[in-house]
Amino acid sequence: xxxxxxxxxLANVLPPDPVFEPGIRRAPDxxxxxxxxxxxxxxxxxxRYIPSELHTRVAPEFLxxxxxxxxxxxxxxxxxxxxxxxxxxxxxxxxxxxxxxxxIDNNLDFDIALYPYxxxxxxxxxxxxxxxxxxxxIVQYLEAxxxxxxxxxxxxHPVGLFPSRPEAPRVISTNGLVIGKWDNPEDFKRLTALxxxxxxxxxxxxxxxxxxxxxxHGTYITLLNAxxxxxxIPVDKDLGGVLYVSSGLGGMSGAQAKAVEIAGxxxxxxxxxxxxxxxxxxxxxVSRVSANLPExxxxxxxxxxxxxxxxxxYHGNIVDLLDYxxxxxxxxxxxxxxxxxxxxxxxxxxxxxLSFEEGRKLLAGDPAExxxxxxxxxxxxxxxxxxxxxxxxxxxxxxxxxxASVFDAGVHEIAKNPDNTNDGFIWPSYVEDIMGPMCFDYxxxxxxxxxxxxxxxxxxxxxxAAAELIDPQRNSMDRDNHHWICSAEENAxxxxxxARILYADEEGRVRIALKFNEMVRKGEIGPVMLGRDHHDxxxxxxxxxxxxxxxxxxxxxxxxxxxxxxxxxxxxMTLVVLSNGGGVGIGRSVNGGNGIVLDxxxxxxxxxxxxxxxxxxxxxxxxxxxxxxxAISTASxxxxxxxxxxxxxIPEPADDEYLESLL
Ligand SMILES: NC(=O)c1ccc[n+]([C@@H]2O[C@H](COP(=O)([O-])OP(=O)(O)OC[C@H]3O[C@@H](n4cnc5c(N)ncnc54)[C@H](O)[C@@H]3O)[C@@H](O)[C@H]2O)c1
Numbered sequence: 001x002x003x004x005x006x007x008x009x010l011a012n013v014l015p016p017d018p019v020f021e022p023g024i025r026r027a028p029d030x031x032x033x034x035x036x037x038x039x040x041x042x043x044x045x046x047x048r049y050i051p052s053e054l055h056t057r058v059a060p061e062f063l064x065x066x067x068x069x070x071x072x073x074x075x076x077x078x079x080x081x082x083x084x085x086x087x088x089x090x091x092x093x094x095x096x097x098x099x100x101x102x103x104i105d106n107n108l109d110f111d112i113a114l115y116p117y118x119x120x121x122x123x124x125x126x127x128x129x130x131x132x133x134x135x136x137x138i139v140q141y142l143e144a145x146x147x148x149x150x151x152x153x154x155x156x157h158p159v160g161l162f163p164s165r166p167e168a169p170r171v172i173s174t175n176g177l178v179i180g181k182w183d184n185p186e187d188f189k190r191l192t193a194l195x196x197x198x199x200x201x202x203x204x205x206x207x208x209x210x211x212x213x214x215x216x217h218g219t220y221i222t223l224l225n226a227x228x229x230x231x232x233i234p235v236d237k238d239l240g241g242v243l244y245v246s247s248g249l250g251g252m253s254g255a256q257a258k259a260v261e262i263a264g265x266x267x268x269x270x271x272x273x274x275x276x277x278x279x280x281x282x283x284x285x286v287s288r289v290s291a292n293l294p295e296x297x298x299x300x301x302x303x304x305x306x307x308x309x310x311x312x313x314y315h316g317n318i319v320d321l322l323d324y325x326x327x328x329x330x331x332x333x334x335x336x337x338x339x340x341x342x343x344x345x346x347x348x349x350x351x352x353x354l355s356f357e358e359g360r361k362l363l364a365g366d367p368a369e370x371x372x373x374x375x376x377x378x379x380x381x382x383x384x385x386x387x388x389x390x391x392x393x394x395x396x397x398x399x400x401x402x403x404a405s406v407f408d409a410g411v412h413e414i415a416k417n418p419d420n421t422n423d424g425f426i427w428p429s430y431v432e433d434i435m436g437p438m439c440f441d442y443x444x445x446x447x448x449x450x451x452x453x454x455x456x457x458x459x460x461x462x463x464x465a466a467a468e469l470i471d472p473q474r475n476s477m478d479r480d481n482h483h484w485i486c487s488a489e490e491n492a493x494x495x496x497x498x499a500r501i502l503y504a505d506e507e508g509r510v511r512i513a514l515k516f517n518e519m520v521r522k523g524e525i526g527p528v529m530l531g532r533d534h535h536d537x538x539x540x541x542x543x544x545x546x547x548x549x550x551x552x553x554x555x556x557x558x559x560x561x562x563x564x565x566x567x568x569x570x571x572x573m574t575l576v577v578l579s580n581g582g583g584v585g586i587g588r589s590v591n592g593g594n595g596i597v598l599d600x601x602x603x604x605x606x607x608x609x610x611x612x613x614x615x616x617x618x619x620x621x622x623x624x625x626x627x628x629x630x631a632i633s634t635a636s637x638x639x640x641x642x643x644x645x646x647x648x649x650i651p652e653p654a655d656d657e658y659l660e661s662l663l
Contacts, residue, residue: 002456005508006144008136008137008141008144009051009137010049010050010136012053012054014057015076017076017222018075020354025275026112026115026118027114028360028363028364029363030192031067031346032067033186033190033193037225038617040165042072042193043434046131046195046196047062049074049133061076067069067388071193072195073131073132074133074569076132077133078132079460081174084106085105085106085450085496085497086105088452088453088526089453091143093145094147095597097142097143097170098172099529099574100595101142102560103208103497103595104135106496106497107128107203108135109496110127111211111495111496112209114251119131119132122201122209123250123251123252123583124250124343124348125348126204126205127156127198127250128205129155129156130156130192130195134156138151138153140157141158141161142646145161148163148164149163149170150162150172151170151171153174154174155175155200156175156198156205163406166603168572169574169576171576172569172576173206173576173578175193175197175198175200175580176188176199176200176207176580176581176586177578177580178197178306185585188587193543199580200579201579201583202534202579202582202593206408206534206575206593207577208448208449208532208594211496211498212495212498213493213494213497213499214252214255214501215255215500215533216503217484217503218435218503218535220258220480221434221503222430223239223334226396226430227239227265227333228265228389231333231334235476237439240309240444242333243266243268243332244256244265244267244268244269244336245267245268245269246269246318247271248336249279249313250271250276250338253269255267256269256311257280257287257311257312260309261309261310262484262487266312267312268296268321269312269313270312270314270317272315273356274355277289278312285311286312288310290314291316293320299312300312309559310314312353318339318381320553322335322381323384326387326388329391333394334393334394335396336397336398337397337402338398338400341402343585344405345367345370345371345374346589347359349405350571351370351373351376352377355375375409378409378411379406379409379410379411382414383409395546396428396434397425397430399431399535399542399544399584400583401585403427403429407421407425414426424548429544431546437630439503440623440632440636441620441623441629441630442477442631443505443620444477444504444505444509445535445537446501447508447509447532449462449499450497450498451498452527452528453498453525454497454498455498455525457525458525458528459494459498459499459500460526463485467482467518469511470482470485470508478508481502481503481508485502488500496542506616509616510608510612513530513596517605518609520598520599520600521601525595527599527600528597528598529595529596529598530579530595530596531596533582534591536616537623538564538615538617538619539591539592539593539616540561540583541560541561542589543555543556543557543588543589558589560619562592562620564618567614568594569616572607572611573594573596573606575593576593576594577593579591594615596608617635620638620648624636624650625651633646635659
């Protein structure tokens with residue numbers, strides 16, 4: 001253990017004026033909703049990081065940031081130029097702490113992050129931490145940390161390095177855990193402006209974002225299974241000739257075009273922000289671009305005839321695209337939406353009739369008018385989808401709070417019970433119909449790994465090892481997974497660090513992780529960071545999304561995500577995170593994530609066996625207790641295999657008819 005006392009502190013020297021590179025997307029003004037007293041509080045809060053000699057120089061600058069952006073980001077403390085997740089050897093500190101620095105910088109890479117200057121990784125508002133002063137201190141602590149210390153991060157603020165044990169996590173982090181009474185968007189906005197709350201989304205505040213690849217696999221699985229479930233497509237066939245219409249080519253939504261092509265279908269994805277279309281097109285994630293609807297549908301007709309996979313970016317509003325399909329009676333089989341409705345009034349959804357730029361202007365100048373336009377647009381959006389579904393299209397909510405936002409906009413007929421949303425909505429969420437019953441209940445979820453060396457050869461070696469451990473004959477999930485991992489390299493999905501996503505179950509994750517740790521031990525590859533999306537079996541309680549297929553009333557409880565977090569701490573994962581609101585907006589979910597740094601040690605084998613297993617089975621156990629049949633069979637099989645180590649409580653079935661007669 002280090003014997004020198006160390007307290008992270010910013011230097012007593014003013015960093016140079018910030019330089020904003022042209023062409024890099026910037027966050028909108030979040031709007032200032034603080035009183036005079038609160039503005040003073042916000043300034044004092046930010047100045048806590050700054051040596052007091054610099055306060056008179058810096059305070060006016062912070063005030064101007066607060067007034068122009070609605071937040072204090074401390075741009076001056078951002079390291080100049082582009083941040084990127086460098087090879088792990090280029091960082092300072094112990095291996096686990098260097099791994100964390102790779103992940104943080106990857107989350108802030110110009111190629112990865114949505115608004116890199118504002119520390120937003122994805123999903124309109126999901127931040128790594130609140131400001132650049134916090135970033136600097138986190139880095140200082142990580143560089144100095146020993147393996148007898150744990151860094152505590154609260155809403156991006158590094159509370160400090162505390163004595164701990166080598167077997168404990170190196171970082172325990174929480175984001176935006178507001179007390180219930182104030183757990184609503186309006187108060188949260190105030191708390192973020194004050195500089196005391198961070199909206200971590202999921203893997204933004206969890207430092208585990210790997211670019212849209214992370215979501216391509218999940219979207220590919222969702223689209224294939226939607227085709228199977230709604231259109232009766234056999235398991236050995238793809239989406240040839242099927243049209244999918246949706247919106248968003250942003251952080252996660254940007255995966256849709258690529259995923260629909262891998263699944264063999266035709267996709268038109270509407271996007272109002274041309275800069276995002278440009279990014280996805282230049283990455284090869286979307287094949288064609290047009291703002292001309294007749295031209296787009298000529299391409300669609302050709303692709304239908306030839307059953308060619310095709311993805312098209314429509315530069316325009318999703319409402320206009322759907323309206324065109326509706327008016328022209330164009331056959332659309334599958335519809336969804338991936339605008340950022342979890343932040344619907346903060347710029348996440350551009351109302352129809354306004355260009356992206358006009359929307360941004362209105363939001364900055366007249367947020368009340370912007371809100372009115374959003375509500376009108378959502379109403380129209382709903383009516384058109386309603387009409388298209390009556391004509392045979394299948395719509396599902398993509399976990400972006402679209403249906404909840406439509407309800408909040410005043411369209412109560414979107415809820416099963418028009419009085420409130422407790423009984424859900426008239427259309428399914430993708431978790432309710434697809435991800436939940438087909439994947440999560442069996443323990444399949446978005447396992448991922450990052451080759452910290454940043455070497456292609458390491459990623460190739462891990463892909464190959466994982467493919468050898470998946471038996472495509474075992475079930476349809478493993479069949480899809482095998483196809484996915486075998487074609488992953490050729491699909492050129494990597495942006496940023498050399499990362500891979502793979503939907504695996506408990507057995508699969510443990511087996512693959514042990515193999516990787518052995519490869520590290522033998523020196524075949526460099527260290528590997530294991531992680532997952534928070535959008536998984538156990539990590540997230542979110543009644544409109546991850547736990548949408550929980551029907552015993554416990555979908556409003558956050559016990560599972562909290563237990564998952566605590567259990568992962570107890571079992572020694574390297575990084576453990578718990579956050580409020582991921583994906584669907586503040587107060588609507590509790591979600592957690594994690595990271596395990598495979599350094600080849602025998603101890604990490606132990607962490608994989610215990611922690612990785614718990615990280616999946618805790619959620620399967622809860623899903624089983626909610627009487628989900630897939631989860632009951634998965635938990636029962638686990639009980640048989642692990643009878644000497646543990647036991648999962650299995651529910652007794654109750655006779656529905658008897659209970660009906662009793663009542
Ligand atoms: N992909 C997934 O599997 C998945 C899973 C769960 C939730 N989500 C949710 O999907 C949403 C999108 O996530 P993201 O990371 O891509 O966010 P993002 O903000 O990066 O992207 C959303 C995109 O929608 C565009 N947009 C907004 N309004 C539009 C409109 N009316 N017409 C056309 N385009 C419009 C925006 O310009 C933006 O590029 C979030 O709410 C997220 O939580 C996605």
